[in-house]
Every structure is written in C-alpha cells, then in structure tokens.
Amino acid sequence: MTMQNIKPKYLILLATVMFIAIGGIALAAGDPDMDPPLAPLPDHPPIPTDNPSGTNVYPSKMDAKQELGYLLFFDPKISGDGGIACSDCHDPKMGWGFSDPISRGYPGTVHWRNSQTALNSGYLNKIFWEGGTTSLEAQAPAAAEGAVAGNGSRDMMEARLRFTPEYVKRFKEVYGTEWPNIEDAYGAMAAFERWLSQPNTPFDKFMKGDKNAVSEKAKKGKSLFEGKANCIECHNGPIFTDEKFYDIGVADPPEFEENGIQQVTFRFQHYAKGSAEEIYRTHKSDPGIYFKQKRLEDRGKFRTAPLRYLKYTAPYMHNGTLFTLEEVIDFYDKADGVDRWGNKTKIIKPLNLTKEEKESLKEFLLTLSGEEIRLPVPKVPDYAPMADWQPKK
Amino acid sequence: MKKVFVSLLLLFTVHCSLFTVVHAADYPDIGPLPERKAPNPKAVELGKALFFDARLSGDAGVSCATCHNSENGFTTKMPLSEAYPGSKHWRNAPTMLNIVYKKGGFGWDGRLMDLDDMLRDMITDSMNMNMDMQLMQERLKQDPKIVALTKEAYGDKNMGTSQKGEMTHYVARNALIQFLETLTSKNVPFDKGALSGKAKEGMALFKGKAGCIQCHNSPYFSDGKPHNTGVPENPEVFKDPQRHFTYVAYMMFMGVDNRMSWRRDVGYYTISKDRGDVGKFITPTLRELKYTGPYMHNGIFTTLDEVIEFYNQGGGEDRPGLKDVALKPLNLTSAEKDAIKEFLLSLSGDEIRFDMPKGVKVEYQPLPNWREVKN
Numbered sequence: 001m002t003m004q005n006i007k008p009k010y011l012i013l014l015a016t017v018m019f020i021a022i023g024g025i026a027l028a029a030g031d032p033d034m035d036p037p038l039a040p041l042p043d044h045p046p047i048p049t050d051n052p053s054g055t056n057v058y059p060s061k062m063d064a065k066q067e068l069g070y071l072l073f074f075d076p077k078i079s080g081d082g083g084i085a086c087s088d089c090h091d092p093k094m095g096w097g098f099s100d101p102i103s104r105g106y107p108g109t110v111h112w113r114n115s116q117t118a119l120n121s122g123y124l125n126k127i128f129w130e131g132g133t134t135s136l137e138a139q140a141p142a143a144a145e146g147a148v149a150g151n152g153s154r155d156m157m158e159a160r161l162r163f164t165p166e167y168v169k170r171f172k173e174v175y176g177t178e179w180p181n182i183e184d185a186y187g188a189m190a191a192f193e194r195w196l197s198q199p200n201t202p203f204d205k206f207m208k209g210d211k212n213a214v215s216e217k218a219k220k221g222k223s224l225f226e227g228k229a230n231c232i233e234c235h236n237g238p239i240f241t242d243e244k245f246y247d248i249g250v251a252d253p254p255e256f257e258e259n260g261i262q263q264v265t266f267r268f269q270h271y272a273k274g275s276a277e278e279i280y281r282t283h284k285s286d287p288g289i290y291f292k293q294k295r296l297e298d299r300g301k302f303r304t305a306p307l308r309y310l311k312y313t314a315p316y317m318h319n320g321t322l323f324t325l326e327e328v329i330d331f332y333d334k335a336d337g338v339d340r341w342g343n344k345t346k347i348i349k350p351l352n353l354t355k356e357e358k359e360s361l362k363e364f365l366l367t368l369s370g371e372e373i374r375l376p377v378p379k380v381p382d383y384a385p386m387a388d389w390q391p392k393k
Numbered sequence: 394m395k396k397v398f399v400s401l402l403l404l405f406t407v408h409c410s411l412f413t414v415v416h417a418a419d420y421p422d423i424g425p426l427p428e429r430k431a432p433n434p435k436a437v438e439l440g441k442a443l444f445f446d447a448r449l450s451g452d453a454g455v456s457c458a459t460c461h462n463s464e465n466g467f468t469t470k471m472p473l474s475e476a477y478p479g480s481k482h483w484r485n486a487p488t489m490l491n492i493v494y495k496k497g498g499f500g501w502d503g504r505l506m507d508l509d510d511m512l513r514d515m516i517t518d519s520m521n522m523n524m525d526m527q528l529m530q531e532r533l534k535q536d537p538k539i540v541a542l543t544k545e546a547y548g549d550k551n552m553g554t555s556q557k558g559e560m561t562h563y564v565a566r567n568a569l570i571q572f573l574e575t576l577t578s579k580n581v582p583f584d585k586g587a588l589s590g591k592a593k594e595g596m597a598l599f600k601g602k603a604g605c606i607q608c609h610n611s612p613y614f615s616d617g618k619p620h621n622t623g624v625p626e627n628p629e630v631f632k633d634p635q636r637h638f639t640y641v642a643y644m645m646f647m648g649v650d651n652r653m654s655w656r657r658d659v660g661y662y663t664i665s666k667d668r669g670d671v672g673k674f675i676t677p678t679l680r681e682l683k684y685t686g687p688y689m690h691n692g693i694f695t696t697l698d699e700v701i702e703f704y705n706q707g708g709g710e711d712r713p714g715l716k717d718v719a720l721k722p723l724n725l726t727s728a729e730k731d732a733i734k735e736f737l738l739s740l741s742g743d744e745i746r747f748d749m750p751k752g753v754k755v756e757y758q759p760l761p762n763w764r765e766v767k768n
Contacts, residue, residue: 108450156519159639163641260760268525284764383634383635391626393710
C-alpha cells in the first residue's frame, strides 16, 4: 500500500472533522444525520398569518381569541353528543393529556393511542403520533370529528354555537362574523393552545445563562443526553423532537389482547384508514405511519415525542406502555425492543448506563418541566332560543 | 244568446272551483297490499337483533327502536321525535310498518329514494344515530353471536368483503331491510273486505266528497309525492333552541339557503330548492294509523278527529300559491266525519309488538386467540 493510495482517505476524514467542528453540531457514532443543538424554547410559538392572535403565553392575560378558544376547549358542544370536550382527553389535571395508557374515547368507544399533552403543542410542526397534521387548526377538527374521539359533525357543532348567545357575541368581536363558523372555532382553539406554552422551565433559564437554574446532577444528565446516551439523536432542538419517524420497538399494549372494545377500535383504524387487505386481516400491532402512505417499510414508525412537560404526562410512548421515566430510561438502556417488521431503527443500541447515570438523565429530563399549569374549568355558555323564534309562514 | 252562454260557462267554472269533483278513477286505486316474497328467516333474525341494538349508534346508546318503538306502532308517542343525544328532533318519527311498500320519497321531505340509502343516513346522520358505519361494522364483528348469525344468513355471499358470510355494514343494512319486510300489516279489516257499513260509507267519502284519494292512494295509501296542506308549524321546534339548531344543522347539511332565518319547516324545498315547494311534505301512508299518532310531519295533531277537521276546513293557511289547490272546505257533516274515521281505523290490523331485549348488552368480549385469528 503506497502513500498515494492512502492519502485521499485521510483528506476526506480531515474534511469531515473540520466540517463537524465548524458546524458545531455533534455527530455521535453511527449517527445518520446532524442534530440541531438543544436550545431554550422561543418566547412564543410561531403565529400563522392566516390565524393571527397575540404572542402572549401563560400566565399572561389571554386576548379575545385565546379566551374564546379557552371556552371552546372546555365546551362539550364541540362533539357528537354535546357531552365530551377537548379537555376530556387533554385534561389540565393530567398534564393536558390523559392518564390511562390508552386515551379514553368518545362515549361507547375507546381510543387506540396515548393522549399527548396539548401544552407547547404550538411549537410542533408535526402533530399526532403519525405526524400527519401540520397545524393546530387542522388538529382540532381531526380530533373533534373522529369517530373514536369527538365524533362531531361540523353542521351540528356550528349550529350549536349559533344558538349560544355568548358565542355569537364573542365570535362577532373576534372575527366580525354575523354567526359563528366552525372553522373559526377551530382557529380560536388553536390560538388558545399557542397561549398554553411554557418557555420558562429550569432548562430554559439555564440555557439563557442562569447557571444555578438546574442542579449539577442535571448538568451531568444533559451531557449524557447529548453524548453517551445519544438521546439528542432524535430528541433535539428547543422542543426536543426532530419530528422524524422511527420504529423503536415499543411493546404492544396489553389492552389490545385483553380488551374487546380495544380490538374493535384497532380493526376500525385499519379498516377506516385503508390498510391493505392482508395487513387489515393479519396485523395485531399498531403500524404507526404505515397508515399514511401504506408503505411496508413505514410500519411501526412514530413521530419522535417532544420531552417538555413530561413530569406531568405519564404514561409514556405512543401506547402508554411505559409508566415511569425510570422505565423509559431502562428501555433505551437495554435497547431490547421488538423488531416486528425489520424497520427498527439502528440508532438504538445498548447504552450500558450506570445507576448514577440513569438518575442524572432523569434529573435532566425533569428540568424540561416547569410548574404544573392548571386552569380553572370555565363555565360554558348556555343555549337560548332566537330572539325572534316565533314561527312564521 | 252568446251572453247567456258565457254566463253559464262562468257559473260552471265557479261551481267547479267551489265544489271539486273528485274522480276516484283518476288515481291509483286503494286496495289490499300485494304479497311480497318471504325474506330469509336467518337474515330476519339478524336484522331484528340489529334493530334493537344500540351499538349501531355513535355512543352505543340509541337503537332504531328508540324512535321506532314497537309499543307505539314503530314510532314514538311524542309529537316530535327523540334524537341523538346533544340534539333534539324537529319532526315526527314516521312508522316503520309497511315501509317496504313505500316507493321512494323516504323521509318527510322525501330526500332519498332507496331504503338502503335511508338506513345509511339514519345510522350516520348526526341527529339520528351519528355512527361511523366502519366502526359499527367492527363493533358487530366483536360479537360472536352476531358473527355466527351472519354466517348462517349470508354464508354463501360476499357482501362488501372478500370473506363469504362476514359481517359488513352492507350486510347490516341488508339484514335490517329483511327484518322490515316482516313489519307489514296483518289481519286488516279493509284488506279482508270486512268493512262495517259505516266504514263503507267512509270509504265512499274518502274516494268522493272528501277527496282524500287524491293524495292517499294506491294500496299503500300514499302517492309518494310532496304536497303543502298548510299544516301549522309546531312552535316547539323554534322555541326550544336544541330543536331549532338541529333543524338548522340539517339545513346546512342539505345546503338550504337563508337557514338562520327560516321560522318554518321548509319541507320539500330542502330537496328541490324551488320556492314553490316550501312547506310540502311527502304524503304519509294511512295504514296502521291507529297506533301511530300524533299525526303530521311535526306531530301537531294528537287525534284523528283533529286531522279530519283540519281537512274538513280545507287544510291550513300558507302564503299565496304555496298551498295545494286540491284542498277546499269539505262541508262534512258530523256523521260523515265519523264514517271517515271508521274507515281510517279499518286500515289498521293486528298490533305488531316485540319485547325490547332487556338491556342490550353494550359490552365487548375480547376475542380468544386474538393474535392467531384473522381480523
């Protein structure tokens, strides 16, 4: 082997090392992509130009649109039977999610995945475990109208709002319309959810320069997060998710096997979302984003979950099979998840973390949550007949 | 001479318009209901089970029988029907008795022409059963009894599925129709030719002086067409915001204009969008009316006497040009009204009643060997 043969290899290696150094972006061993660094959460989520609202967030006073959304978020008029609100599955007492591994569903049904927190959802670009929805304005109707969620019909919900004088008044103030429109209701809910943000956690304070905002142990945890444990490979940026899709081999929830109504919903998802016949007939595990494009290589993949506010959002994972942060850390440490379809990501490898390292990681993860945010349940406005209700031929 | 002729002609015209002469022969004659092909008994059994099964509704709380109760002639005793929770209906629930004889024009405004379509809408409409039929299908597939019954009834057919004899939403609707095939009049005095003398008089009036046959004709006693008879609005529809918004939601669904402003049930206008059709409703059958009061699309009349008196006065009021010109004051005597009532009652046969299954089970057992069996 001559020098001439070896030289180009070294050049490439040198160039790579320089590139990494310049970019300031860490690539762990076997790293498939570059990871945006951890960062404090921006003061407010991006506000879409087609649904303007204030840039203020909790705990500041809501503007008129945010406040309208707050009422609607808690109002069961936005559902099929007028009996279940957004807040039933995104309950402030349960971290703006739901405490069962698998969320409750519309009356007479059950959901099939874990309910995610509504808090900080304004910072996400890919919403739901399948990440198929890219705005809160689109998330609201998907939840309010889905058969095992809100099961509402647009006509009925819109008509209900129009017979609620308080809403007629508020929609007119906010949107200038004669009568409430359901799309505007979804817009107001989205504005409220953007208000429902927490950009001032101990982690954020630390990143902004307050070196005492987190403990030494948490700082060690951060180093592990970014280094040995390689969490940052997927949980990165200010919201701690790359919003990409991975199969990490989470076990099936026992509910699928033990609970009849759960099996109903499981088959319904396959049937309604158009799984191929063979998949519909034979699959017993959640195929995740396969539902989107029906590509076999997508089976078992879910969008990386954000990690903020997780102190209040147990249980964890798309199906709630891990109950505590310790279980989650052990899961990644062992890296022994199932590989059902050969799609399991190669990123996950045994970490050989010590007990102390695991504790540090947990300590760090807890710095991503601030105080628990609870809001009072507002009294929702009542229906009333039209002022000129008398029949007229 | 010419003047006399013109005056006579004028008099004749006036006479005709005051006293409409009804020629019964101009209309499809009333008569006994024709025999129908017997439905598959296993499919009937399945359909009957489904008719009483609340799992066919979104919240698993409402069955077909909730509004079409066999104890009340397959309708309810209330003027305005029950509806899905979170809404209230703005019309009277029509009977399911003899519905298989109805030739199109389902619903009071006649919006659907096919019984299968009608069932689909009843199951999925937000104010009726608010069900996603794909979810309904999977619920039913979770019940071993329903699965077994479906296999027995439809074992040799693929209906909307690759598997023979598998429950699908299509099978569910088909079985319901098979059950409806059994809800036909039995032992009706009129059909048997067993009318009393008074009822016979009533029939003559029905076909003649009272002119009922103009709309209530054929063995089903309905022309299946929309008419405006000037039925008064039921104020409850607008006084109760839940009923009113349910009606508004329906108008939104049907694309009716000006929906926040109407303070009347626009009826067939919903379908035709022709202003001349405002207030028209499809002629209902008169069979089994002994069991199906209150009457009219909004249940505004409680008794047959009220209905007869309403027509005796030439129907109700409406804006010029909207009310059916066939309606004129009838000048019926008290005895004539009684005779008509007697005839109308002879159109009802034996009451058909089913015991409501005691507390329909809305619980789902897990499938044994879930991992092994095919979905």
